[in-house]
Amino acid sequence: MAQHLTIKQIATLAGVSAGTVDRVLHNRGKVSEEALAAIQAVLKDQSYRYNLHSSAIAFKKTGKVWNIVITIPFSKKGEYWDLIKSGIDQALAEYGDFSLKIEYVFFDQFNSNSCRETFEKIKKMDCSAVIIGTTFVEETQNLCKGLDKKGIPYFFVDGKVTDTKPKAAFMANQTACGRLLARLMDGFVADDAEIAVLLPKRIGTQLSNNSAIRLASFRNYFKEKSRDSAVKEFSFSADNEKKAGEEISAFLKENPAVKGIAVVISTAYLISGAVEKSGFKGICVGGFDATEGNSRCIREGSLDFIINQHPDKQGFNAVEATLHYLLYGTTDSSADELMPIDIVFKENLIP
Amino acid sequence: MAQHLTIKQIATLAGVSAGTVDRVLHNRGKVSEEALAAIQAVLKDQSYRYNLHSSAIAFKKTGKVWNIVITIPFSKKGEYWDLIKSGIDQALAEYGDFSLKIEYVFFDQFNSNSCRETFEKIKKMDCSAVIIGTTFVEETQNLCKGLDKKGIPYFFVDGKVTDTKPKAAFMANQTACGRLLARLMDGFVADDAEIAVLLPKRIGTQLSNNSAIRLASFRNYFKEKSRDSAVKEFSFSADNEKKAGEEISAFLKENPAVKGIAVVISTAYLISGAVEKSGFKGICVGGFDATEGNSRCIREGSLDFIINQHPDKQGFNAVEATLHYLLYGTTDSSADELMPIDIVFKENLIP
DNA sequence: AGGGCATGTGTGTTCGGACACAAAATATTT
DNA sequence: AAATATTTTGTGTCCGAACACACATGCCCT
Numbered sequence: 001m002a003q004h005l006t007i008k009q010i011a012t013l014a015g016v017s018a019g020t021v022d023r024v025l026h027n028r029g030k031v032s033e034e035a036l037a038a039i040q041a042v043l044k045d046q047s048y049r050y051n052l053h054s055s056a057i058a059f060k061k062t063g064k065v066w067n068i069v070i071t072i073p074f075s076k077k078g079e080y081w082d083l084i085k086s087g088i089d090q091a092l093a094e095y096g097d098f099s100l101k102i103e104y105v106f107f108d109q110f111n112s113n114s115c116r117e118t119f120e121k122i123k124k125m126d127c128s129a130v131i132i133g134t135t136f137v138e139e140t141q142n143l144c145k146g147l148d149k150k151g152i153p154y155f156f157v158d159g160k161v162t163d164t165k166p167k168a169a170f171m172a173n174q175t176a177c178g179r180l181l182a183r184l185m186d187g188f189v190a191d192d193a194e195i196a197v198l199l200p201k202r203i204g205t206q207l208s209n210n211s212a213i214r215l216a217s218f219r220n221y222f223k224e225k226s227r228d229s230a231v232k233e234f235s236f237s238a239d240n241e242k243k244a245g246e247e248i249s250a251f252l253k254e255n256p257a258v259k260g261i262a263v264v265i266s267t268a269y270l271i272s273g274a275v276e277k278s279g280f281k282g283i284c285v286g287g288f289d290a291t292e293g294n295s296r297c298i299r300e301g302s303l304d305f306i307i308n309q310h311p312d313k314q315g316f317n318a319v320e321a322t323l324h325y326l327l328y329g330t331t332d333s334s335a336d337e338l339m340p341i342d343i344v345f346k347e348n349l350i351p
Numbered sequence: 352m353a354q355h356l357t358i359k360q361i362a363t364l365a366g367v368s369a370g371t372v373d374r375v376l377h378n379r380g381k382v383s384e385e386a387l388a389a390i391q392a393v394l395k396d397q398s399y400r401y402n403l404h405s406s407a408i409a410f411k412k413t414g415k416v417w418n419i420v421i422t423i424p425f426s427k428k429g430e431y432w433d434l435i436k437s438g439i440d441q442a443l444a445e446y447g448d449f450s451l452k453i454e455y456v457f458f459d460q461f462n463s464n465s466c467r468e469t470f471e472k473i474k475k476m477d478c479s480a481v482i483i484g485t486t487f488v489e490e491t492q493n494l495c496k497g498l499d500k501k502g503i504p505y506f507f508v509d510g511k512v513t514d515t516k517p518k519a520a521f522m523a524n525q526t527a528c529g530r531l532l533a534r535l536m537d538g539f540v541a542d543d544a545e546i547a548v549l550l551p552k553r554i555g556t557q558l559s560n561n562s563a564i565r566l567a568s569f570r571n572y573f574k575e576k577s578r579d580s581a582v583k584e585f586s587f588s589a590d591n592e593k594k595a596g597e598e599i600s601a602f603l604k605e606n607p608a609v610k611g612i613a614v615v616i617s618t619a620y621l622i623s624g625a626v627e628k629s630g631f632k633g634i635c636v637g638g639f640d641a642t643e644g645n646s647r648c649i650r651e652g653s654l655d656f657i658i659n660q661h662p663d664k665q666g667f668n669a670v671e672a673t674l675h676y677l678l679y680g681t682t683d684s685s686a687d688e689l690m691p692i693d694i695v696f697k698e699n700l701i702p
Numbered sequence: 703a704g705g706g707c708a709t710g711t712g713t714g715t716t717c718g719g720a721c722a723c724a725a726a727a728t729a730t731t732t
Numbered sequence: 733a734a735a736t737a738t739t740t741t742g743t744g745t746c747c748g749a750a751c752a753c754a755c756a757t758g759c760c761c762t
Binding site: 097 | 741742745746
């Protein structure tokens with residue numbers, strides 16, 4: 001176990017004092033070129049790593065407070081974005097020694113105006129870092145431009161957006177998600193049956209980026225397998241339980257050959273519940289993410305499986321990375337951090 | 352974010368000095384009944400939580416070294432027990448600030464004499480804690496009795512053993528594992544086909560506890576579904592690649608209706624490779640754990656899926672719990688810690 | 703009463719890092 | 733050249749916990 005150098009050791013090696021080394025490491029300036037060179041020479045030889053434990057307790061003494069703004073869509077308890085939020089809250093508990101002051105700013109994920117207005121407000125806020133749930137592309141790009149100008153670092157959860165420079169982005173590989181859903185449906189549904197892929201019906205907005213990728217990847221799998229003709233696309237009212245139920249019932253009545261339902265968003269429970277109530281048997285239903293509704297339906301047996309992209313972990317890691325950046329000015333994670341993708345059946349559901 | 356009390360704050364509240372509080376928390380004795388009562392009164396009101404960060408740096412000053420003995424079966428690189436080992440090594444790196452000196456003592460998991468001899472040696476060793484990979488029941492019970500006598504704490508990975516008192520045991524729910532395997536096979540294999548469940552053929556030893564539970568649970572699922580008649584048990588030479596290949600080829604020739612192969616141990620790659628080479632098509636093969644061999648076969652497509660019980664996480668958590676116990680004399684984990692169970696297909700394999 | 707001897711108790715030092723502040727070295731002005 | 737301003741550097745203090753050590757206090761015995 002190679003022990004790491006301490007600041008004092010580096011200071012001795014470079015022939016300067018600990019304070020000077022500290023200034024170099026933190027880019028606090030006020031260091032002569034000679035001292036800088038001497039220290040960098042030592043650092044080249046033996047790389048230094050901060051001791052988070054020491055940072056943590058030393059930090060308390062400073063009385064510093066970091067304001068972190070987190071802007072994500074609002075959602076009901078146990079729904080997708082709330083899972084991200086609980087991961088964030090978990091991280092706050094774990095890193096409680098660093099006083100991170102969090103301000104949540106929620107917006108409506110189905111309303112670009114709400115998003116734009118919210119983001120305008122954030123641009124005027126004074127904070128140390130921003131964590132952004134990626135939804136509307138243009139609005140996000142605009143916000144990021146504003147943050148770049150003010151030198152405020154930002155991090156993404158749930159996706160990434162072109163022409164922006166987040167310090168890191170935490171998300172799942174959506175292509176893999178879509179393919180996996182297809183693979184499972186392909187396996188579970190008899191070869192001569194049809195498979196429905198369900199999208200949200202959203203008036204006035206296009207399909208979100210993630211869902212679109214999943215859908216394309218899903219269809220692509222079946223094209224490769226020459227089974228694409230068995231796939232039926234169907235849009236349902238994802239924001240209205242009653243309506244969604246009626247729509248899927250009608251759909252199944254008209255399409256009796258459908259024996260598999262793949263829902264590309266996180267509200268599969270709206271569908272699976274209705275399918276069971278309507279008395280259709282032997283239909284395999286799969287969806288995304290271990291939201292409360294989905295978990296309940298898996299437990300009860302109406303939903304067969306979900307693909308979990310760990311929204312909580314995304315939130316947790318985003319806070320962790322933000323803290324790391326604020327402390328040390330670097331992210332040791334690469335810009336894109338892919339979450340593991342799990343498959344959850346009743347048998348391996350965590351209660 | 353409710354900040355936690357520090358030792359000094361407790362001392363002030365209880366009207367004693369920090370040193371006395373420290374003695375109480377660490378059960379170091381030398382505390383009068385009055386002082387003890389006063390401190391406990393404060394602790395009852397506001398529960399104290401150690402600050403791991405402070406413990407970490409304060410620990411360095413002590414120069415103390417903890418010797419932890421880890422006794423698990425030896426295995427080739429990338430095989431099951433080696434995955435547990437890498438989780439352990441990861442934990443050692445993460446907790447490098449606490450100088451944990453690890454001594455691995457390996458034994459032969461197929462030879463109870465090797466196990467007994469190894470355990471006898473361990474009983475004579477002087478160490479702070481022992482992490483035990485559970486294999487042979489009687490030998491483990493014997494070792495634990497010896498450790499209990501010397502007051503040395505021990506932890507289990509991969510299972511538990513009756514009549515022992517480990518501080519914690521890290522494992523997956525084997526019943527769930529078996530059921531999940533069955534569920535996936537049931538779904539992926541056509542209703543009119545047969546399914547083989549593969550066990551290791553071991554001369555002179557009975558089936559390991561974990562495999563036995565998985566098998567029973569697997570069969571149980573099919574009994575519930577009244578599909579048990581389609582299940583064929585088959586034993587293969589799990590320690591000999593060539594032999595295993597020949598055995599499964601012969602078996603499939605004799606049983607052409609078999610379209611699913613469920614391997615209840617971690618060497619499914621021995622089977623899937625042979626099945627592909629022998630030219631059998633449309634056979635679904637599933638197994639356990641993301642060993643190197645299994646991961647390779649999943650990537651190449653011969654193995655359809657594995658159920659991952661996170662041996663690395665088991666190892667990691669065991670070290671973490673050991674450290675926690677040595678530092679604070681408690682495990683905040685309950686005695687049995689169940690690992691999450693993941694399902695891994697080609698699409699969600701982590702490279 | 704005073705010398706042991708145990709048992710309690712408080713204080714001081716340290717771990718590695720973060721800064722504040724004072725001190726030293728250098729540069730600039732009068 | 734002296735006075736002042738500016739840059740650079742070193743030192744000291746503290747964060748919370750761990751423990752060594754010295755300082756009590758009480759008790760028994762000669």
